[in-house]
Amino acid sequence: MASVLLVDDEESFRIHLGKALELEGYSVFRACDGSEALRLLERFVPDVLVVDWQLPGALTGLDVIRKVREYSHAVAVLVMTGYAADEVEAAAGESFALIEKPFPVEEFLDRVNASL
Amino acid sequence: MVRTERTSSSENQYPGLFEEAPTPIIVTDSSGRILRVNSALEKLTGYGAEILQGTKPPFPWWPKRERETYSIAFQNALKNGARNEELCFLHKDGQVFWVQLSSARIILDGLPVYVSYWVDITHRKQLERSNLEHEQRLGSMFLHAGVGVTCVGLDGVIREANPAMARMVGYEPADLLGMRVADISHPEDYVIDHAQFEELLRSEVNSYQMEKRYMTRDGDIVWGELNVSLVRDENGKPRFTVGVVRDITERKRAQRLLVESENRYRTLVETASDAIFVADPKTGMMLDANRKAEELLGYTKSEICLMHQSQLHPKEQEQHVRSSFDTATRVQGTRFCDVLVQHKDGTHIPVEISSGGVVMAGGRPVHFGIFRDMRERYAAQEALKESERRARRMFEQDPIPTFALRSEGDQLVCRAYNKAAADSVGERIEKLIGMPATEFWKDCPDMFEDAVRCLRTGESVRKTTEHTTLMVGWRGIFVLTYGYVPPDTVILHAEDISAQTRVEAALRESEARYRELFENISNGVVVYEPVDDGRDFMIKQVNDAGCKIARRSRQDLIGQTVLQVFPGVTTIGLLDTLRSVYRSGGQYHLPARKYEDENVVAWVENDVYRLPSGEIVAIYNDVTRRIEAEIATIESERLYRLLFDVAGDFVFVHTLPSPYDDGRFVQVNKKTQEIFGYSREEFLQLSLGDLMSEPQRELCIRERKSLIENSAQIFDRELLTRSGKMIHCEVNARIIDYEGQTAVLSIARDITERKEAQANLLKGRRILAEAGRMAHLGGWDFDIKAQMFELTDEHCRIYGLSKSRLSMQELFPIVHPDDLPAVQAAFDHVFSGRDPYVLEYRIIRQTDKAVRHIVAHGEAVEWDEEDKPVRIIGAAQDVTERKQVEFELAKHRLHLEELVEQRTQELERSQEQLRRSERLASLGTLASGIAHEINNPIGGILLSAQMVCIEKDLSTSLRQTIGEIINHANRCKKIIQNIRRFARSEExxxxxxxxxxxxxxxxxxxxxxxxxxxxxxxxxxxxxxxxxxxxxxxxxxxxxxxxxxxxxxxxxxxxxxxxxxxxxxxxxxxxxxxxxxxxxxxxxxxxxxxxxxxxxxxxxxxxxxxxxxxxxxxxxxxxxxxxxxxxxxxxxxxxxx
Structure with missing residues (x-):
C-alpha cells in the first residue's frame, strides 16, 4: 500500500484528489501548506509527494520537494501547477513530474501511478 | 199427476183401438168402479171383462197383503194421476206379475173417467231380481277382499271403502266415507295421483297405476300399489272412480334395503383404494372399472369399457396376461405379482392383481380383478433398503468409534464395530466380538446399566465419562451415546474427547490471558462491528484504557456507532481507514493525528486491522504528551538545524580519519547535500575519503596527524561531487566532541572559482587562439631579448608560413616592399614606449604569392626594471575581403538615399508593431497572472465535477449536466492556455x-x-x-x-x-x-x-x-x-x- 502526501492549499483539491487516490488504493495524508507538509515529513516519508507549486506562507512547493529529497531520493514527486510547466521547470532547476492545472482526474491518477 | 184429455166420442171412433191395444187398459169412474177393461188386461189378469165390470176396489189382482197400501196409492192416483208406478199384482191363477202403471183423467161423454195403462214388466222384474243377487255376491267380495278398494267421487270424496282399505290406513271403514283422498295420501304422492286423475278425465284411457304412499291415522307411511279405474255412465260421462290399493310397504322396505346395500357395495368398490376392473370372462372385454382404476390407467370408465383386458398392460406382457387371465377365470382367488399396467401417458406401473369370478343375477358370470398400485410399496421397500444401506455405511464410516451390542439372553454381546473403533483400539478389538459386556465392562458397571436402560426404554442415553476403561483397556475422556436400534441392539458411540478437552482448556486459558491483556493494556482497544454495509461502525467492545482515552464510560460507548461518539474521526481520517480496512482487510497504521470533539482533544495514533470474523479492531494510543514533547524538541532542534543548514559553507562532521576509516560522515548540512548531490542518508553511509580521488586519500592520514597536534587546521582539498565534479575547498577543520566521540567539524569553503580563475587564464590563451582562427585574426608574441617571433597558427596561415617561430629577419621579407619602411617604423615606435600601434600594410602570402591586405596591432606588455619593453604581442588580420567590399560599397553609395527612404517606412511600420507589441506585452503579464489565478478554481470545478461523476447513483440528466460542466471547464482551460501562449508570443x-x-x-x-x-x-x-x-x-x-x-x-x-x-x-x-x-x-x-x-x-x-x-x-x-x-x-x- 503506497502512501501519498498531498499538499495543496485548495481544499477542493485536497478533498477530491485525496478521495480519488484513496479509491485507487493509496493511503493519503493531506497538508494545506508547506509547514504542515514538513511537519508530516518529519514523522514519515511517503512513497509519493503530490505538491502544489505555489503554496501560501513562507514555504513553496519547491521547499517541500527539497525537504523530501533531503530525506530520500526514492520519493516520487508530482508537482501540480497553475503556471505553464516549462515556467515551473525553468524556475525550479530540478526535474520532477509536472501536471498543469486544471487536469482531469484520470490523467492525475495515471501520473501518480506512473511515478511509482 | 192429472192429465185431462179431451176426446170426443173416442169410444165410438176407436172401439177397436181400445179393444185391440196390446197394452192392458182399464177405465174407472171417479169412485174407482171399473167401467171397462180391454182384452189385454183380461189376458194378463186372468179375469174376464164381464166379471170385472162394475167391480170396485179392492181389485182381485191386488195381493192381499198389499191391499191397504195399494188402495191408498189408488185413491192418490185417482186424485193426482199416476205415472210409471211399478206394482206387483197377482194373476187369477196366483201367479205374480209386475206392471208399470200410468193413469190419466179424461172426459168421456161429458163425464170424467180415469184411464190406467199397464205395461207388463214382469220379465224385467224377474231379471232385476237375479241382478240383485249378483250384486249381493259382489258386495260380499268387496267386503271381504284382501286388497283395499275405494270408490271415489269425481270430487275426490271417498264414497266407499272396504275394510281392507280402512285397515291399511288405520281407520274404521265408516270413518273413511266422506273423507277426501288427500286426507290419507302422502302429500308428495297425492300431487302425482291427482295429476294422473285429471289426465284420466281428459283422455280416453280409463285407468292408471302408481305406487304411492298413504298416511295412516297415526301418521305412519304405508306404501300402496294403486290401480285406478274410471266408471262412466251409459253416455260415457265419468261417474266415479274405483281404486284398488295393494299394500306394498313390505316390498318397498325390502327394495330400499336392497338399494342401500347395493349403494354400500358400489361405494365400497368406487372408493376402494385398489383399482377394480370387471371383465367378461369369455371375451376378456372390460365391463366396469372403479375410480381408482381410472386414476391408475388415466382413462375414463367409458374408455376402459371399450378395451380388452390385455390392453391394460404393456404390449410385451400381452401374451403373459392373456394366459394369466385364462387361468384366473378357471381358478377362484388367483393372485398375480409383478404385473405392469400401461398408463395412458405410456408409463408402466407395477401392480399386484387378485382376481376372482362371480355370477351375476341372471346367471351371467363376470370376472373381476383387484389391481394394487405397487409403486409406493416398491419405493418404500427401496427406501428402506437404501436407509439400511445408509445406516450401515454411516456406521462404517462414522468417524467416531461405534460398537453394536446385541442383547442375547440376559447378556449384551458385542457384535460389530466400525473402522474408527478398530483404528482407535487396535488389534485387541478382535477379541471383542462375541464377548459379553459384563466381561469387558467389569470395571464400569454403570456403562452396562446405561446400555441395558437404553435397550429397555428405547431412549438414547448420552453421558461424558472420564478416564473410563472403554473396551479392552482403552482409556480417555469419552462422550458416550447409547442408541437403541430395534429390536435388540444398542449402538454405542464413544467419542474420545481427551484431545479436544485439552485444547479447550488451553483455549480457555489463552482466552483468559487475552482478555486480561485486553483489559489491562495501556492502549485503547476498540472492537467495531461494521454497520450500514461498512459505512459506519458500531462499538462492540472497548477496554478500560479505551474508555479513559475517549473520556467516556463504557456504557456510553458500547452499542454506539463510531460517528455518534467520535464525530471527529472523519477529520483525522480514521473513518476512512476503518472503511478501507473493512473493505481490504489490510492492516493500517494511522500516524498520530490530532483528534478533536467536544469531549476530547488529543493526539491519537491508531492501528487498525480486521479480524477473521469481519470485526474491525482499532488499537489507539493517546500520544498527546509525546507529540507535544516532540514538537518542542523539533522546534529547538529546528533552530540549530537552521543555523547549520543556512550556512553558505559546507559544514560537516566526520570521524577522525584512521587507517581503517577515511572519516565517516556523521552530520552534513543542507548546502553540502545540495552541492555534493547526496541526501543526508547517503552521506551517512559515506566517508570523507569517498569524496576524494585516490591520490588525495593519503592526505587524510597526514591531516589526521596535524589535526591531533594542532586541534584546528586549514587544509586545501579537492572534493568530488556525486556527478564527479571537482570542488576545491578550503577546509577549516577542528576536532570536536560529537555525541561522545572524537570527530572533526569541517567548515569548507568552495574556492573552486578562485582556482578556476587561475585555470581560466591558461585556457584563455587557447580560446584566443581559437577565436583568432575563426576571425582570421593572427596573433604574435615578440620576445625582444631573444629577437624571436612566436606566431599563432592562424597568423602562420595568413602569412602562408609553415613554422610558427621565426626571427625578425625571416619575417620582414614577407612584407610588401612598398610597406616595409612603415612596418619597421612601427616596431621602432613600440620598442621605444608604451604606445600601441595600428598599421595597415600588404604582404605577399608565401603559399601563393598573393598580395593580401593586413591590419596589424602591436603593444608592449612586459617591461624590465628599466621600463624597457621585453615583450610585445600583437594581432594581424587579413582584411582583403573587406577592402573589396568597401570598394563595392562605394559603388552602391548612390543608392543609399533610396534605401534610407525605404528603411524609414519599414521602421515606422515596425514601430507601430512595436507599440502594439508593448501593449500586448502588458496584456501578457496580466493574462499570465489571470491564467494562474483562474487555473486553480477551474481545476477545482473540473475535479469536483469529475468526482461527482464517480458517484454511482446519478441520474442520466445530471450526469449530462456535469458532463457539460466538465466540457466548459476544459474549454476555459484551453482558452487560458491560448491567452498565455499569445501573451508570451509563443508559437x-x-x-x-x-x-x-x-x-x-x-x-x-x-x-x-x-x-x-x-x-x-x-x-x-x-x-x-x-x-x-x-x-x-x-x-x-x-x-x-x-x-x-x-x-x-x-x-x-x-x-x-x-x-x-x-x-x-x-x-x-x-x-x-x-x-x-x-x-x-x-x-x-x-x-x-x-x-x-x-x-x-x-x-x-x-x-x-x-x-x-x-x-x-x-x-x-x-x-x-x-x-x-x-x-x-x-x-x-x-x-x-
Missing part, C-alpha cells in the same frame, strides 16, 4: 486543417445568441481550403470577430472566404454602427472596448490579433461601403479544393 502547435470548419464551429457556438437578437449569420464562398491551423485558436478568432459584430448591433453578419493564390482571405462583414476614425487605430489594443457599460473586456480583438499573428497572417479593420465594419483576416494558404 502554438499547428496542424493542417480546414479554416472553414473553424468558422463553422464559431458560428455554431454563436447561433443561439444570434437567434435571440434576430441576427442572421451567413457564410459565403465556402470551399475546403487548408491552412496550418491551431484550430482552437482560429475558432476563437472567428468567435471573437462575429461576437463583436453581434455586440455592435448588426442585423446581418457575413463571413466571406476567398482564396487568393497564396492566402486565404476571410472578411467578417456586419451592418452595425461602423467605425469612427479614431477607433480604427485602437481597435486591436488590449482592453480597448466601446462596451465598458455592459462588461466588455476589450480583449476579443487583441486575442484575435495575437492568434492571427501567430499563424503568420494579418488582421485589419476596414469601413465597409455600406457603412458597417469589415474585419479582414488573411492567412497563408496550403492548398484548396
Amino acid at each position: 502554438t502547435p499547428k496542424t493542417q486543417g480546414e479554416l472553414i470548419s473553424c468558422i463553422r464551429r464559431a458560428i455554431y457556438r454563436l447561433e443561439r445568441r444570434a437567434a435571440a437578437q434576430g441576427v442572421r449569420i451567413q457564410l459565403r464562398g465556402v470551399g475546403r481550403y487548408s491552412c496550418m491551423l491551431n484550430e482552437t485558436g482560429m475558432e476563437q478568432v472567428f468567435f471573437n470577430l462575429i461576437s463583436n459584430s453581434l455586440d455592435a448591433g448588426a442585423q446581418t453578419v457575413t463571413v466571406d472566404v476567398t482564396y487568393l493564390a497564396t492566402r486565404l482571405r476571410c472578411d467578417v462583414l456586419d451592418d452595425g454602427g461602423g467605425l469612427k476614425e479614431e477607433q480604427v487605430g485602437k481597435l486591436f489594443d488590449p482592453f480597448y472596448t466601446t462596451r465598458l457599460s455592459d462588461g466588455g473586456m476589450g480583449l476579443g480583438l487583441s486575442i484575435a490579433h495575437g492568434i492571427v499573428r501567430d499563424h503568420g497572417g494579418s488582421i485589419e479593420a476596414l469601413q465597409s461601403l455600406e457603412g458597417g465594419t469589415v474585419i479582414r483576416v488573411e492567412l497563408p494558404a496550403v492548398g484548396g479544393t
Whole structure:
C-alpha cells in the first residue's frame, strides 16, 4: 500500500484528489501548506509527494520537494501547477513530474501511478 | 199427476183401438168402479171383462197383503194421476206379475173417467231380481277382499271403502266415507295421483297405476300399489272412480334395503383404494372399472369399457396376461405379482392383481380383478433398503468409534464395530466380538446399566465419562451415546474427547490471558462491528484504557456507532481507514493525528486491522504528551538545524580519519547535500575519503596527524561531487566532541572559482587562439631579448608560413616592399614606449604569392626594471575581403538615399508593431497572472465535477449536466492556455486543417445568441481550403470577430472566404454602427472596448490579433461601403479544393 502526501492549499483539491487516490488504493495524508507538509515529513516519508507549486506562507512547493529529497531520493514527486510547466521547470532547476492545472482526474491518477 | 184429455166420442171412433191395444187398459169412474177393461188386461189378469165390470176396489189382482197400501196409492192416483208406478199384482191363477202403471183423467161423454195403462214388466222384474243377487255376491267380495278398494267421487270424496282399505290406513271403514283422498295420501304422492286423475278425465284411457304412499291415522307411511279405474255412465260421462290399493310397504322396505346395500357395495368398490376392473370372462372385454382404476390407467370408465383386458398392460406382457387371465377365470382367488399396467401417458406401473369370478343375477358370470398400485410399496421397500444401506455405511464410516451390542439372553454381546473403533483400539478389538459386556465392562458397571436402560426404554442415553476403561483397556475422556436400534441392539458411540478437552482448556486459558491483556493494556482497544454495509461502525467492545482515552464510560460507548461518539474521526481520517480496512482487510497504521470533539482533544495514533470474523479492531494510543514533547524538541532542534543548514559553507562532521576509516560522515548540512548531490542518508553511509580521488586519500592520514597536534587546521582539498565534479575547498577543520566521540567539524569553503580563475587564464590563451582562427585574426608574441617571433597558427596561415617561430629577419621579407619602411617604423615606435600601434600594410602570402591586405596591432606588455619593453604581442588580420567590399560599397553609395527612404517606412511600420507589441506585452503579464489565478478554481470545478461523476447513483440528466460542466471547464482551460501562449508570443502547435470548419464551429457556438437578437449569420464562398491551423485558436478568432459584430448591433453578419493564390482571405462583414476614425487605430489594443457599460473586456480583438499573428497572417479593420465594419483576416494558404 503506497502512501501519498498531498499538499495543496485548495481544499477542493485536497478533498477530491485525496478521495480519488484513496479509491485507487493509496493511503493519503493531506497538508494545506508547506509547514504542515514538513511537519508530516518529519514523522514519515511517503512513497509519493503530490505538491502544489505555489503554496501560501513562507514555504513553496519547491521547499517541500527539497525537504523530501533531503530525506530520500526514492520519493516520487508530482508537482501540480497553475503556471505553464516549462515556467515551473525553468524556475525550479530540478526535474520532477509536472501536471498543469486544471487536469482531469484520470490523467492525475495515471501520473501518480506512473511515478511509482 | 192429472192429465185431462179431451176426446170426443173416442169410444165410438176407436172401439177397436181400445179393444185391440196390446197394452192392458182399464177405465174407472171417479169412485174407482171399473167401467171397462180391454182384452189385454183380461189376458194378463186372468179375469174376464164381464166379471170385472162394475167391480170396485179392492181389485182381485191386488195381493192381499198389499191391499191397504195399494188402495191408498189408488185413491192418490185417482186424485193426482199416476205415472210409471211399478206394482206387483197377482194373476187369477196366483201367479205374480209386475206392471208399470200410468193413469190419466179424461172426459168421456161429458163425464170424467180415469184411464190406467199397464205395461207388463214382469220379465224385467224377474231379471232385476237375479241382478240383485249378483250384486249381493259382489258386495260380499268387496267386503271381504284382501286388497283395499275405494270408490271415489269425481270430487275426490271417498264414497266407499272396504275394510281392507280402512285397515291399511288405520281407520274404521265408516270413518273413511266422506273423507277426501288427500286426507290419507302422502302429500308428495297425492300431487302425482291427482295429476294422473285429471289426465284420466281428459283422455280416453280409463285407468292408471302408481305406487304411492298413504298416511295412516297415526301418521305412519304405508306404501300402496294403486290401480285406478274410471266408471262412466251409459253416455260415457265419468261417474266415479274405483281404486284398488295393494299394500306394498313390505316390498318397498325390502327394495330400499336392497338399494342401500347395493349403494354400500358400489361405494365400497368406487372408493376402494385398489383399482377394480370387471371383465367378461369369455371375451376378456372390460365391463366396469372403479375410480381408482381410472386414476391408475388415466382413462375414463367409458374408455376402459371399450378395451380388452390385455390392453391394460404393456404390449410385451400381452401374451403373459392373456394366459394369466385364462387361468384366473378357471381358478377362484388367483393372485398375480409383478404385473405392469400401461398408463395412458405410456408409463408402466407395477401392480399386484387378485382376481376372482362371480355370477351375476341372471346367471351371467363376470370376472373381476383387484389391481394394487405397487409403486409406493416398491419405493418404500427401496427406501428402506437404501436407509439400511445408509445406516450401515454411516456406521462404517462414522468417524467416531461405534460398537453394536446385541442383547442375547440376559447378556449384551458385542457384535460389530466400525473402522474408527478398530483404528482407535487396535488389534485387541478382535477379541471383542462375541464377548459379553459384563466381561469387558467389569470395571464400569454403570456403562452396562446405561446400555441395558437404553435397550429397555428405547431412549438414547448420552453421558461424558472420564478416564473410563472403554473396551479392552482403552482409556480417555469419552462422550458416550447409547442408541437403541430395534429390536435388540444398542449402538454405542464413544467419542474420545481427551484431545479436544485439552485444547479447550488451553483455549480457555489463552482466552483468559487475552482478555486480561485486553483489559489491562495501556492502549485503547476498540472492537467495531461494521454497520450500514461498512459505512459506519458500531462499538462492540472497548477496554478500560479505551474508555479513559475517549473520556467516556463504557456504557456510553458500547452499542454506539463510531460517528455518534467520535464525530471527529472523519477529520483525522480514521473513518476512512476503518472503511478501507473493512473493505481490504489490510492492516493500517494511522500516524498520530490530532483528534478533536467536544469531549476530547488529543493526539491519537491508531492501528487498525480486521479480524477473521469481519470485526474491525482499532488499537489507539493517546500520544498527546509525546507529540507535544516532540514538537518542542523539533522546534529547538529546528533552530540549530537552521543555523547549520543556512550556512553558505559546507559544514560537516566526520570521524577522525584512521587507517581503517577515511572519516565517516556523521552530520552534513543542507548546502553540502545540495552541492555534493547526496541526501543526508547517503552521506551517512559515506566517508570523507569517498569524496576524494585516490591520490588525495593519503592526505587524510597526514591531516589526521596535524589535526591531533594542532586541534584546528586549514587544509586545501579537492572534493568530488556525486556527478564527479571537482570542488576545491578550503577546509577549516577542528576536532570536536560529537555525541561522545572524537570527530572533526569541517567548515569548507568552495574556492573552486578562485582556482578556476587561475585555470581560466591558461585556457584563455587557447580560446584566443581559437577565436583568432575563426576571425582570421593572427596573433604574435615578440620576445625582444631573444629577437624571436612566436606566431599563432592562424597568423602562420595568413602569412602562408609553415613554422610558427621565426626571427625578425625571416619575417620582414614577407612584407610588401612598398610597406616595409612603415612596418619597421612601427616596431621602432613600440620598442621605444608604451604606445600601441595600428598599421595597415600588404604582404605577399608565401603559399601563393598573393598580395593580401593586413591590419596589424602591436603593444608592449612586459617591461624590465628599466621600463624597457621585453615583450610585445600583437594581432594581424587579413582584411582583403573587406577592402573589396568597401570598394563595392562605394559603388552602391548612390543608392543609399533610396534605401534610407525605404528603411524609414519599414521602421515606422515596425514601430507601430512595436507599440502594439508593448501593449500586448502588458496584456501578457496580466493574462499570465489571470491564467494562474483562474487555473486553480477551474481545476477545482473540473475535479469536483469529475468526482461527482464517480458517484454511482446519478441520474442520466445530471450526469449530462456535469458532463457539460466538465466540457466548459476544459474549454476555459484551453482558452487560458491560448491567452498565455499569445501573451508570451509563443508559437502554438499547428496542424493542417480546414479554416472553414473553424468558422463553422464559431458560428455554431454563436447561433443561439444570434437567434435571440434576430441576427442572421451567413457564410459565403465556402470551399475546403487548408491552412496550418491551431484550430482552437482560429475558432476563437472567428468567435471573437462575429461576437463583436453581434455586440455592435448588426442585423446581418457575413463571413466571406476567398482564396487568393497564396492566402486565404476571410472578411467578417456586419451592418452595425461602423467605425469612427479614431477607433480604427485602437481597435486591436488590449482592453480597448466601446462596451465598458455592459462588461466588455476589450480583449476579443487583441486575442484575435495575437492568434492571427501567430499563424503568420494579418488582421485589419476596414469601413465597409455600406457603412458597417469589415474585419479582414488573411492567412497563408496550403492548398484548396
